[in-house]
Amino acid sequence: MPRVRFAPSPTGFLHIGSARTFIFNWLYARKENGTMILRIDDTDVERNTEASMQSIFEGLRWLGLDWDEQYAQSERIELHRKAAWEIFEKGLAYRDFTPMEKTEEERDPAEGPWLFHAEMRNLSREESDRRAAAGEPFVLRFRVPREQNHWVGFKDLVYRKQAKKADDIEDFALLRSNGLPTYHMASCADDLDIRISHIIRGQDHLSNTFKHILIFEALGGPVPEFAHLPLLIAPDGSKLSKRKHGPVVSVTTYRDAGFVAEAYINFLCLLGWNPKNNQEFLQIDEVRDKFSFEGVNRSNATVNFSEENPIDPKALWLNTQHLRTMPVARLAPRVRELMERAGIEAPADEARFEEIVDIIRSRYQVLGDFSEKGRAYFGDSYETTPEALENLDKPQARDLLKELGRRLASSGDFSETHIEEVLRAVAEENGVKAGLLINGSRAALTGQTVGPGAFAVFTAVGRERALARLAAL
RNA sequence: GGCGCUAUCGUCUAAGGGUUAGGACGGAGCCCUCUCAAGGCUCAAAUACGGGUUCGAAUCCCGUUAGCGCUACCA
Numbered sequence: 001m002p003r004v005r006f007a008p009s010p011t012g013f014l015h016i017g018s019a020r021t022f023i024f025n026w027l028y029a030r031k032e033n034g035t036m037i038l039r040i041d042d043t044d045v046e047r048n049t050e051a052s053m054q055s056i057f058e059g060l061r062w063l064g065l066d067w068d069e070q071y072a073q074s075e076r077i078e079l080h081r082k083a084a085w086e087i088f089e090k091g092l093a094y095r096d097f098t099p100m101e102k103t104e105e106e107r108d109p110a111e112g113p114w115l116f117h118a119e120m121r122n123l124s125r126e127e128s129d130r131r132a133a134a135g136e137p138f139v140l141r142f143r144v145p146r147e148q149n150h151w152v153g154f155k156d157l158v159y160r161k162q163a164k165k166a167d168d169i170e171d172f173a174l175l176r177s178n179g180l181p182t183y184h185m186a187s188c189a190d191d192l193d194i195r196i197s198h199i200i201r202g203q204d205h206l207s208n209t210f211k212h213i214l215i216f217e218a219l220g221g222p223v224p225e226f227a228h229l230p231l232l233i234a235p236d237g238s239k240l241s242k243r244k245h246g247p248v249v250s251v252t253t254y255r256d257a258g259f260v261a262e263a264y265i266n267f268l269c270l271l272g273w274n275p276k277n278n279q280e281f282l283q284i285d286e287v288r289d290k291f292s293f294e295g296v297n298r299s300n301a302t303v304n305f306s307e308e309n310p311i312d313p314k315a316l317w318l319n320t321q322h323l324r325t326m327p328v329a330r331l332a333p334r335v336r337e338l339m340e341r342a343g344i345e346a347p348a349d350e351a352r353f354e355e356i357v358d359i360i361r362s363r364y365q366v367l368g369d370f371s372e373k374g375r376a377y378f379g380d381s382y383e384t385t386p387e388a389l390e391n392l393d394k395p396q397a398r399d400l401l402k403e404l405g406r407r408l409a410s411s412g413d414f415s416e417t418h419i420e421e422v423l424r425a426v427a428e429e430n431g432v433k434a435g436l437l438i439n440g441s442r443a444a445l446t447g448q449t450v451g452p453g454a455f456a457v458f459t460a461v462g463r464e465r466a467l468a469r470l471a472a473l
Numbered sequence: 474g475g476c477g478c479u480a481u482c483g484u485c486u487a488a489g490g491g492u493u494a495g496g497a498c499g500g501a502g503c504c505c506u507c508u509c510a511a512g513g514c515u516c517a518a519a520u521a522c523g524g525g526u527u528c529g530a531a532u533c534c535c536g537u538u539a540g541c542g543c544u545a546c547c548a
Binding site: 007008009011041043044046047096100103104107108111112113114137138139140141159162164165168169170172173175176177178180182183184186187202203204205206207208210211228230231233235237238239267270271272274276277278279280281297298299300301302303304309312313314315316317318320324362363364387391433434435436437438439441442443448449450451452453454455 | 475477479480483485486511539542543544
């Protein structure tokens with residue numbers, strides 16, 4: 001059974017690319033009956049913040065996807081260190097006493113790639129131990145094989161066969177001069193210890209994988225399977241960054257814009273993956289059932305946003321699809337919460353509340369529409385638009401609408417069919433087109449010229465309010 | 474600079490030797506209609522470039538170009 005992990009480093013909010021990586025890990029774990037692990041890669045004490053950690057959890061909580069085990073790397077540093085020294089003891093790593101500044105100077109890209117300091121790589125164990133004992137600072141470097149034609153390879157589940165000459169890999173660091181493990185060291189030691197079977201992550205790690213394989217092998221552990229995901233990029237082709245692209249890169253932006261998590265997950269899944277059957281509107285369970293790395297493509301996906309349209313239109317479209325089709329019982333609580341925050345006194349009765357939501361939801365795009373365009377359906381504080389006023393100001397409109405109200409008031413029947421009958425009768429008796437009263441009703445009852453069918457509007461607004469609004473004309 | 478990855482409509486993508494290069498979003502138009510949506514129909518819109526291989530290439534190979542990634546004692 002596969003064991004997969006999502007390993008964010010808490011240096012910012014939950015990035016949409018990270019969210020997608022989480023989702024793909026989750027999809028695979030759940031599809032294969034595996035284990036989903038959340039590992040916080042918080043080894044960089046300089047940049048980690050508690051706030052960032054919270055925002056990652058906040059984002060994941062909103063997405064509503066779960067995990068089975070959780071670890072924090074910072075609590076496992078001894079394990080990483082032990083692993084590093086194990087590699088050293090096997091002769092596969094060595095101490096490099098070169099000061100950091102000197103190393104930096106020596107690395108001149110124009111001169112070609114830097115691989116290692118020969119003197120340090122060749123230092124005898126005795127000399128190395130002696131200098132270390134004397135307190136001289138060092139970094140522990142991996143001794144990358146230097147025989148002619150040594151290749152490191154693996155088969156990526158998405159990018160297929162990958163191979164690299166060892167001579168194109170520098171002797172990378174395992175332990176810093178302060179004794180703390182580097183990312184490569186910590187990550188691999190943990191993956192081995194936690195028995196990760198599949199590493200599913202962004203393609204930005206594809207090149208790093210060669211180093212990781214070297215570490216896994218040096219530790220004698222099984223080398224996990226790898227699946228790299230194409231990256232999410234901005235319309236200008238650069239990678240998504242908060243500094244450059246602003247809030248579009250944070251998942252909370254979409255939550256705040258009124259997305260239902262189901263829709264946003266759906267959108268993210270479609271970036272770099274497809275079910276091969278042209279289906280795009282999918283529930284997470286369907287994606288899970290259809291998921292395979294075969295369906296993941298290899299080129300980066302552009303998130304389509306601009307100044308004028310900060311939200312990808314396809315994401316918006318998916319949101320409308322989910323909004324109008326998801327079980328009302330699932331949608332209603334979210335709308336309820338929104339109403340409370342907006343200070344709208346919605347009906348307390350849940351069945352009644354759901355009825356209203358169900359009637360109006362099919363023309364809304366985002367949750368916020370319920371508290372904006374939907375005000376009149378839930379409470380009495382709403383504005384009447386100039387267009388609606390025009391409809392009411394048409395000759396006879398107000399009088400006949402009042403008359404309609406009186407007739408409805410005198411009847412116990414408030415069904416849509418009955419309302420329609422009465423309305424058409426009033427129109428006919430007075431020699432006006434039904435449209436005058438139909439559009440007038442909508443204007444009178446909601447203050448708007450757009451919305452559900454006029455008779456449904458009566459039901460949605462409710463008898464008491466509807467009659468009051470007609471009477472008040 | 475070195476190494477690696479990638480390249481189909483504006484965007485997400487399908488087609489892994491033979492298709493009028495398909496679908497979706499977005500755009501335009503028509504139909505439906507009590508409004509607005511939805512829905513149905515139609516239209517515009519793509520194989521980066523150059524060479525091969527082949528009877529035949531979006532698909533395979535090579536090169537060019539472009540983008541991205543790695544090249545840190547960051548992750």
